[in-house]
Structures are given as structure tokens and as C-alpha cells.
Amino acid sequence: xxxxxxxxxxxDLEARFGGTSRIFRGQVQxxxxxxxxxxxxxxLRDEHGFEVMPDITAVDYWPQTSPRFHVVYQFNSVSKNxxxxxxxPLDGNEPTLPTMTGVFPNANWLERELWDMFGIRAxxxxxxxxxxxxxDWEGHPLRKDYPLGYEEVxxxxxxxxxxxxxxxxxx
Amino acid sequence: MAMLxxxxxxxxxxxxxxxxxxxxxxxxxxxxxxxxxxxxxxxxLLLELDGEIIINCIPDIGFLHTGIEKNMEAKTYIKAExxxxxxxxxxxxxxxxxxxxxxxxxxxxxxxxxxxxxxxxFAELQRIASHLVWLGxxxxxxxxxxxxxYCFREREYILDIMEAASGQRMMTTYFRPGxxxxxxxVEFERAVxxxxxxxxxxxxxxxxxxxxNPIFLDRVRGIGVxxxxxxxxxxxxxxxxxxxGVTYDIRKAMPxxxxxxxxxxxxxxxxxxxxxxxxxxxxxxxxxLRIIEQAINRLPMGPFRSNDRKFVPPPRSELGRSMEAVIHxxxxxxxxxxxxxxxxxxxxxxxRGELGVMLESDGGPKPYRIKWRTPSFSHIQLLSxxxxxxxxxxxxxxxxxxxxxxxxxxx
Numbered sequence: 001x002x003x004x005x006x007x008x009x010x011x012d013l014e015a016r017f018g019g020t021s022r023i024f025r026g027q028v029q030x031x032x033x034x035x036x037x038x039x040x041x042x043x044l045r046d047e048h049g050f051e052v053m054p055d056i057t058a059v060d061y062w063p064q065t066s067p068r069f070h071v072v073y074q075f076n077s078v079s080k081n082x083x084x085x086x087x088x089p090l091d092g093n094e095p096t097l098p099t100m101t102g103v104f105p106n107a108n109w110l111e112r113e114l115w116d117m118f119g120i121r122a123x124x125x126x127x128x129x130x131x132x133x134x135x136d137w138e139g140h141p142l143r144k145d146y147p148l149g150y151e152e153v154x155x156x157x158x159x160x161x162x163x164x165x166x167x168x169x170x171x
Numbered sequence: 172m173a174m175l176x177x178x179x180x181x182x183x184x185x186x187x188x189x190x191x192x193x194x195x196x197x198x199x200x201x202x203x204x205x206x207x208x209x210x211x212x213x214x215x216l217l218l219e220l221d222g223e224i225i226i227n228c229i230p231d232i233g234f235l236h237t238g239i240e241k242n243m244e245a246k247t248y249i250k251a252e253x254x255x256x257x258x259x260x261x262x263x264x265x266x267x268x269x270x271x272x273x274x275x276x277x278x279x280x281x282x283x284x285x286x287x288x289x290x291x292x293f294a295e296l297q298r299i300a301s302h303l304v305w306l307g308x309x310x311x312x313x314x315x316x317x318x319x320x321y322c323f324r325e326r327e328y329i330l331d332i333m334e335a336a337s338g339q340r341m342m343t344t345y346f347r348p349g350x351x352x353x354x355x356x357v358e359f360e361r362a363v364x365x366x367x368x369x370x371x372x373x374x375x376x377x378x379x380x381x382x383x384n385p386i387f388l389d390r391v392r393g394i395g396v397x398x399x400x401x402x403x404x405x406x407x408x409x410x411x412x413x414x415x416g417v418t419y420d421i422r423k424a425m426p427x428x429x430x431x432x433x434x435x436x437x438x439x440x441x442x443x444x445x446x447x448x449x450x451x452x453x454x455x456x457x458x459x460l461r462i463i464e465q466a467i468n469r470l471p472m473g474p475f476r477s478n479d480r481k482f483v484p485p486p487r488s489e490l491g492r493s494m495e496a497v498i499h500x501x502x503x504x505x506x507x508x509x510x511x512x513x514x515x516x517x518x519x520x521x522x523r524g525e526l527g528v529m530l531e532s533d534g535g536p537k538p539y540r541i542k543w544r545t546p547s548f549s550h551i552q553l554l555s556x557x558x559x560x561x562x563x564x565x566x567x568x569x570x571x572x573x574x575x576x577x578x579x580x581x582x
Contacts, residue, residue: 106406
């Protein structure tokens, strides 16, 4: 890492929050334990000048269960022009993580999307509803054990048969 | 009856977001959208109104959710690229570019100089085309009909150039990992040069119609003010943030496709209101013209795509002579190419702001996970507080000024 400020931030994440860092294709990725993520984000924002958190997303490693998910945070410093990616491994099928809304207000919708698409619950979130899928949807579409799905073509001879097993909103 | 029950549940879910007065009936709850001409797509806004003043605005998105990220996981890299066009349908070239750059970064693939320059030209043409749609619809929402018609006339010019190169006006899929789909046609340079001659006078014409128009100014000054700190905290990017004085442009900060070789300014405005964002975008169109002019002057001859046969198909002429070319061709169009294991986050400056692709590969021919960090998603979230205290009519100006595309939001 040639950048002095980035070097300092990554060393801080490693020393104080138990992170492990690596550089891949010129980008810095730090892996942090889930308990430290809010404190680490606060430190990144207040001490290292990362004013923007553009994105939160996740990757599902099903059928692996430990860790099953990696939650990926991106941090961007506009003033110092550096970026860092923070990855948080999560175990189990119904994982939770502390909410980031107190540090970055735009985490509100990003964590709603995380819940909607992956079923990762942000504890302490002020308004944790589904955001993209209908409110009564079951399942979390971007999980790897969620089928891609397709619509069966109905012909005259099997119209009723397929009609019966068509997914439809619950009454 | 079942229908009514479901509506109740929806209101129940939102109860904690509106004030107590709304539940007692002192304030009015009003649905704006999902089918409303000034929401620029299928965006539903639940407004809590005190008279005509907005005291709460609750955006509801997802009406255009098509599961593009999930679908892309099931397709090879080449097949998945056509879906990138459908995300932000006003910035198809920019989406192709972000996607190709992510793959190229992960696969460490080189792109020849000619392809880089053509990419820059099209990305900037697309930026102008997108800003023209923004300007036209923003002006139309504020009742300036003629600007709308002019903007779409000029946009057609750009779409013609894109059609000549890619065969499609909008859904281009023109950039491919490693370069371009095909070389630009012979008339490309002439068409771009004549556009460069034609466009500056047109931008001046829009400015004459709007920038000093007192009716327009009354509608945009002091409306939807966002400070620099708010813009950063809420993840605003691009022209929306630059209208609040954030001097950040990814083309300058983290150059890609050789943007560091071009001379251009990053316009900012300190007002932070609808007018500030308007001024920034108008100036951005001029800067884009500057970049296009420099790019077309240095457009080098040479190959238009990489020579790496593991990623880029061999030219048609080789297929009749070389067995190896036939094998590569067959492998690429059946299995696709394998991208090394790993994860990257590639950002580009789209006309709306920071467009990020988080691409994770497991070493196979399909993206293991691809996440589109889209600027419209962050910008719609701004509507939940930026419109409070304004009139309903001003909300229309604010929606226009943050420049949202619902296909980009819902993915």
C-alpha cells in the first residue's frame, strides 16, 4: 500500500478491531468480526476521514454454513481519495448483525435490502421492512438455496393442472 | 374483501413512519404514484400533508424489481451483459463499461488503446444523452414544454450514432470484456464531429430558455436544499452531490479507461438546491463535449479488442483457417470464459453518480455474485427527508433534480 492514510486506517482496523487485511487487484479488503463492525465504521468515519459508505451487500456461500454469508461494506473517503472494502463473515441460516444506521443514515435502505434479499437481520434498525419484494413475500431471493424460478407454459390440455400450482399472493 | 385486508396491512406497516396526527385524520395521507407522470417511472410516494405542505414523504420502491442480480448469477458472463443494459436504461454504455471493467480487473485483461478511446467517447455521449432526458423531463415537470421537445431532438442525434456503431439505439451491449463488440463504422468520426459542432449552440439555447427565466428560477431556487455534510452522509454521489459543493468525480479521483489523459473540469455549485444541481448538469454537458473532442482527435488506429483468445472471440476470418480458432470460438460461445476467483468493487462515474459493481467470482464461467451499487437507489432515499416542509408542487422539481431512473433503483 503506497497511500499513507490508507495504510494508517488499515493498520488501525487490524490493531484495534481484530481485522485481517489483504490487497487484491489493487483494492484493499479487510475482514472484521461482526461484533466490531459498528465501532470500526465509526472509527473509519471520525478518525480516518471515510465520509461516505456507498454500499452494503452480501455474498451467500451456501451450502457452506460457517461462514454462510459475507456481508460486504464499502467505505470511501472523498477528501483523501481512498477506498476500503470491509467483509464481515456471518454463520448460520438466520444471521444478525448490528445496524449501521447510527453511523451512516443511508444504511437504512441498504440494510432493508440486505434483509429482503438475504434474510440478514440488522438489529436495532428503525424500520426493517422488505424493500424490493412485496411485503408478504416468503423467502429471500438472492440466497443460493432460493431457486431461480420460471413460469410453466400453460396449454389447453394442462391449463388447470398448472393453474393450481401457480404461486399467487396469500389471501 | 381480501383485497381490503391487504391494504390495511400495508398501512399498518407504515404507521410508525407517519405522525400521530395522520392516524387521527388531522393530516392527509396521499398516494403519489406508482403511476404518476412526474415520478419518472413506477415510484410510489406516500405523502403526509398538512394542507399543501409535505410533512412526511415515504418512498416505496420495488415496482420494477426484475431480479437482474439473481438472473445474472445463472448466465455466463457474455450472456449476462445484455441484462446490464436494462438496469439504467438511460446509461446503457456506462453500465456496459462498469461491467466490462470489473471483469477486466478481475481477469487482468488488457484493452487496446483504440477501444479505450471509443469507450470514452460513447460514455460521454451517453452522459449527454442522459442529461438531455433529465433536462427535458425536469423542464417539462416545471411546465416548460419546448425544452423537452428540443432535448429529445438532440438526444436522437446521439442515439443515431449509437445505432450506427452497435445496431441498437438504447440496448447497446457494445462494450465487451477485452474491448468492443466490433469496430466503429467509417462514418463514426464524421458523425461525432458534426455533433460537436451542433451541440454547443443547443446547450446555449436551453440555458437561454431556462437559466434566466424568472418563472423557472422561482420554482428551483431554495428548493430541496441539501448541505455538503448531508450529501456525504446520505451517500449522494455524482451531480446531485456536486450541486451541494462536493468536489468528487470518479473520472478524476480514480481514473479508468484513460480518463486521466483528458483535460476537463469538475463543475460544482454551492447552493445545494434544485438550481445548483441544474447548473452542475448543464456545465457537465459542456465538459463532456470537451472530452469527446479531445478523444476524437486522438482516436488511434489499431485493434478494437484484446488478442487474448481465452476471453475474446477470434475474428470470423480465422475460423476457416485455424482449428485453434474454431476451438476457442466453440468454447467461448458454449461454456463461456472462466474468470479467476476473487472479488472486486469497480466504480465508474455514471451520469447519475457512483455506479459500482461488486463482482465476486468462484473461478467459473458465471458470476458467483454481482451487486450493482446504483446511484438512483441512494438518491431516492434522499426523498424521505429532502422534501419535508415544501409544497407538493416543489416535490416534482426535487424528484427531477436528483435524477432517478427506476430501472436503476429496483434492478
